[in-house]
Amino acid sequence: MSLFKGLMDYLDVRLGVRDLIRQNLTGYLVPRRANFFYTLGAVLLALFSLQFVTGLLLLIHYRPDAANAFASVQSIMNDVPYGWLVRYAHVVGSNIIVIALLLHMLSVLFMASYKKPRELTWLVGFIAFNLALALCLTGYLLPWSQLSYWATTVATDAAGAIPVVGEMTVRFLRGGAMVGEATLGRFFALHVMGLPLLLGAVIGLHLFLMRRAGISRPPFGPDYEPPAPLTTFRHEDHPDGIPFFPHYVTKDLAGVFFFLAALAWVIFFAPVLFIPPTALEPADPFVTPPHIKPEWYFLWAYQTLKIFPSKVVGLGAQGVFMTLLAVLPFLDIGPERRPAHRPLFVACYSLGILLMVALSIWGHYS
Amino acid sequence: MANDSLPPNQRRFFLTIVLGGISAVLSVAAGWPVFRFLSPASGGGEVKPVEMPRAKIDVGGAQFFTYHGSPAVVLQKSAGEFVAFSAVCTHLGCIVKWIPDKEEFLCPCHAGRFSTDGAVLGGPPPKPLKSIPVVLAGDLLRIG
Amino acid sequence: MKKYSAALILPILLLLIPIIAPSFAAAAEETVCLQCHGGQTGHLGEPVPLWRESVHQANGISCHHCHGGDPTDFAMAMRPERGFIGVPADNDIPAFCGRCHVGVLEDYQASAHGRALGSGGPQCVTCHDNHRVLRASIDLINPQDCSRCHDYGRAEELRQAVSGTDALITGLENDLAELHRLGFDTKPMSGTVFSLRNDFHRLFHSVDVEKVRSKTAVFAQDLDKVEKEVAAIQSDLGKRKLWGGAMVVLLVLAGLYALLIHKSYQEETGED
Ligand code: HEM
Ligand code: FES
Numbered sequence: 001m002s003l004f005k006g007l008m009d010y011l012d013v014r015l016g017v018r019d020l021i022r023q024n025l026t027g028y029l030v031p032r033r034a035n036f037f038y039t040l041g042a043v044l045l046a047l048f049s050l051q052f053v054t055g056l057l058l059l060i061h062y063r064p065d066a067a068n069a070f071a072s073v074q075s076i077m078n079d080v081p082y083g084w085l086v087r088y089a090h091v092v093g094s095n096i097i098v099i100a101l102l103l104h105m106l107s108v109l110f111m112a113s114y115k116k117p118r119e120l121t122w123l124v125g126f127i128a129f130n131l132a133l134a135l136c137l138t139g140y141l142l143p144w145s146q147l148s149y150w151a152t153t154v155a156t157d158a159a160g161a162i163p164v165v166g167e168m169t170v171r172f173l174r175g176g177a178m179v180g181e182a183t184l185g186r187f188f189a190l191h192v193m194g195l196p197l198l199l200g201a202v203i204g205l206h207l208f209l210m211r212r213a214g215i216s217r218p219p220f221g222p223d224y225e226p227p228a229p230l231t232t233f234r235h236e237d238h239p240d241g242i243p244f245f246p247h248y249v250t251k252d253l254a255g256v257f258f259f260l261a262a263l264a265w266v267i268f269f270a271p272v273l274f275i276p277p278t279a280l281e282p283a284d285p286f287v288t289p290p291h292i293k294p295e296w297y298f299l300w301a302y303q304t305l306k307i308f309p310s311k312v313v314g315l316g317a318q319g320v321f322m323t324l325l326a327v328l329p330f331l332d333i334g335p336e337r338r339p340a341h342r343p344l345f346v347a348c349y350s351l352g353i354l355l356m357v358a359l360s361i362w363g364h365y366s
Numbered sequence: 367m368a369n370d371s372l373p374p375n376q377r378r379f380f381l382t383i384v385l386g387g388i389s390a391v392l393s394v395a396a397g398w399p400v401f402r403f404l405s406p407a408s409g410g411g412e413v414k415p416v417e418m419p420r421a422k423i424d425v426g427g428a429q430f431f432t433y434h435g436s437p438a439v440v441l442q443k444s445a446g447e448f449v450a451f452s453a454v455c456t457h458l459g460c461i462v463k464w465i466p467d468k469e470e471f472l473c474p475c476h477a478g479r480f481s482t483d484g485a486v487l488g489g490p491p492p493k494p495l496k497s498i499p500v501v502l503a504g505d506l507l508r509i510g
Numbered sequence: 511m512k513k514y515s516a517a518l519i520l521p522i523l524l525l526l527i528p529i530i531a532p533s534f535a536a537a538a539e540e541t542v543c544l545q546c547h548g549g550q551t552g553h554l555g556e557p558v559p560l561w562r563e564s565v566h567q568a569n570g571i572s573c574h575h576c577h578g579g580d581p582t583d584f585a586m587a588m589r590p591e592r593g594f595i596g597v598p599a600d601n602d603i604p605a606f607c608g609r610c611h612v613g614v615l616e617d618y619q620a621s622a623h624g625r626a627l628g629s630g631g632p633q634c635v636t637c638h639d640n641h642r643v644l645r646a647s648i649d650l651i652n653p654q655d656c657s658r659c660h661d662y663g664r665a666e667e668l669r670q671a672v673s674g675t676d677a678l679i680t681g682l683e684n685d686l687a688e689l690h691r692l693g694f695d696t697k698p699m700s701g702t703v704f705s706l707r708n709d710f711h712r713l714f715h716s717v718d719v720e721k722v723r724s725k726t727a728v729f730a731q732d733l734d735k736v737e738k739e740v741a742a743i744q745s746d747l748g749k750r751k752l753w754g755g756a757m758v759v760l761l762v763l764a765g766l767y768a769l770l771i772h773k774s775y776q777e778e779t780g781e782d
Contacts, residue, residue, distance in 0.1 A: 057403055078695040082399035242779060250772040257765030261758050268754020272691060280690060374774040381774065385767040388760055395757060 021245075029241030030248050031217045037107035038215070039255030040100055046256045047097045047263075048203070054090040055192065062142065064188040066181045069144035070282040088267045094136050095274045096263050098297045101129055109328075109349060112337035113216045117230050119329035121209040126326045128206055131199040136295065138191040141184060147276060149283035150292045152187075153179045161311035178285065214238075219337035226335040293364065300356050303363030415510035420502065423448070428464035433510060437461050438498060439471075440509055443482050448502060450509045451484045451495040462495070471495065541581035543573040560641035576606070603633040613708060617715040632659060646711060648676045664719070671722040672714045675729050679707050682733060685740050694743060699736050706732055 011017045031038075061080055063072040076083035105125070108114055114122035141152045156173045160166040175182030214236030217224065227236075242248055266273055274296075278289050294302050301318055308314035324331070332345070339346050372380075416433055423429045423442045430439050430453060437453040441464065451471075453461050460475035470487060471480040478489035485494045501508045540548075548558045561567055566575075574581040579594035581587065588594045598606040604627060608615030618624040623631050637650050648669060656665035682703050690696045710729055714722055 053400075057400065060404075074695050077693045081402040081405065083403065084693065085399050086403060242775070247772070247775040247779070250768045250775065254765045254768035254772065257761050257768060261761035261765060264754060264757045264761055268751055268758065272693070275693070277691065280693065374777045378771055378774040381767055381771045385764060385771065388764045388767065392757070392760055392764065395753075395760075 025245035028244040029238045039252045040104040042252035043255050043259045057086045073143045092266045114329040122329050124206045128202045135195045138187040141187045144283045145279045146281040147278040161315050299360040299363035303359045415508045418507045448500045450498040450500045456493040457491040542584050557641040564643045565645045607634045613712045617712045621716045667719050
């Protein structure tokens, strides 16, 4: 113990660690009634870290060129010791991350935590969400399977519907007229370098904003009252709250363990849940396989494009929807956060979720 | 539920130890695959000889090749007399060169010199070059 | 505020472009043969729906691959100068099919069936059907079909002789398909089994029970090698599940213990 104390003294003199610990861990009080959804942020941090590690390991054996990409993934799955585990963890992990992101977003929406003073936290979070999806999309191409190839062809093709610059955009995204070596090159660079760096920075900003404003109090319970609108900056304190460490962290930890358990369950017992059969055939630019569908979290967008009479309108509808979501805190500006007092919002919220689920199911079976 | 009668801090002590134990097991279970993933591929245990047509080596000439993942060299000292060595210098691991005029190996890093028998002729190398057995079977050299 | 939100829209719209999944055009290419005959009624239209269920269709073998002609040109599609052959006479059918199925043709021609061609002996489509050519299976040897020409006794003997090996092959094929689905590189093994299957099918087209019996052991030996490899992978998979199950249980336990620790803090601070 005296060794530990000595180390702490050493660091304390130089960095003021005891002060840091008090401010950020033991003396940092978070809302007493933070529910399970409040652990999703920590879950996401853990999952992204795992994704980073498995991605790094895959990079050792992956070959980013059209001639070798498929075979290198095949060899990771078959020849490299525990390569299958690393790859499955990365593939399944990406899907679990999307689930966690959606839950995090939906809970923030339901509790209206995006409202003043947290508009920027929301906006930056939304950008992180889009970056995460872009990571999924670019990663999808890398195994250079039939699924990779054609899903990417179709996804990039959608940009062609944009008036005037559509054609140019498609060529630019692909680095050529068709998906090919050039597309693989740029998607690879984005997937392993560009997007992770960007996402890392964006997550950092998100955490900074979250910490600066303070965690919001859940808008539930008889004694909850919407606070008076802020006119100057004020960190939201919770004098009656619980210490972040060790009290609250144990709950975050539980959330992380449960998500990891779900991840492990899929890896060992349903590994192909997110891997359709077309992902097992090498890419063939001359044969389009039937029934190419995007990943489940893009199905709603896929179906939207199909039901609108023209692609431009479909694209426009998606754009409007995503933009509305992004700027929601700037439109929905009343101080009220209690769901029971926001019937219109809750109605839209529920119908919106139902619509998305319905569109996705429709897209899956159409 | 005998636990319930314990005060929370004692119970917590016990719970924390169990959680620590489980976490330790989980870390090992996660670490082992990573260790195996990163471990160099084992060469399958048995040592396989390298085969090479004898025509590839002139009399008084040398031919470099890869032997079990590291550079090696085979030399035809005189017609029909072959010797082979690891080409890794025993000093600090540079790859030796064959100097036909002098009929010796020279390490370019610190001028270590080796004879056609692998023995040290001069310079810092502490030990002779490691020799590899060569068998001549018809027109084929079997090295190793 | 308004000005700001407008400024935000553009970058976000741009961000979205790459993530949008668009409509997938059904691009299955239809030849002119299918376009015309598909719409016809009567015996000229009959082959199309039959062929759609066939093993040929599943492997991308279309009308023109057998009947010749030009599948891209309405006007010239059925001209002999574009290689159109049309319908073979009954006795020409073995040669017609044998252009691709060369091995089977050889053994068939040497067999009692083949030698009787032209004098009541069966040719390919007698047993395999013409346009609805199904994946060959041992069920083609059955009392109804064989006794159209001769009594079933000898055929039954042949069926007995091939059924063991046939079941072995079919079983292995299913196992391999399953492993392939799980991401295993089964190509070398599938290749071996496919080639053995071909040889075996050749063999029993000789309809020579003695010959089949005498060669069965050789097939069994080769198949056994693949079977051992498959069994090794399957046992590996079993082990993965065992370890994986333990991991899942431990993770859930860890989560529960973390919650229990959390609860102990709650009790201390009198939280509800
Ligand atoms: C990219 C991955 C993300 C990570 C790693 C992340 C992480 C976190 C963390 C650790 C917290 C604090 C704990 C909590 O309330 O859960 C938080 C809060 C928050 N997040 Fe995220 N987040 C991510 C994405 C998003 C997205 C996509 C949105 C919405 C579009 C979002 C909106 C918010 C908001 C508004 C808060 C404040 C909640 C409050 O104070 O009650 N975040 N985030
Ligand atoms: S390494 Fe060869 S002489 Fe130093």
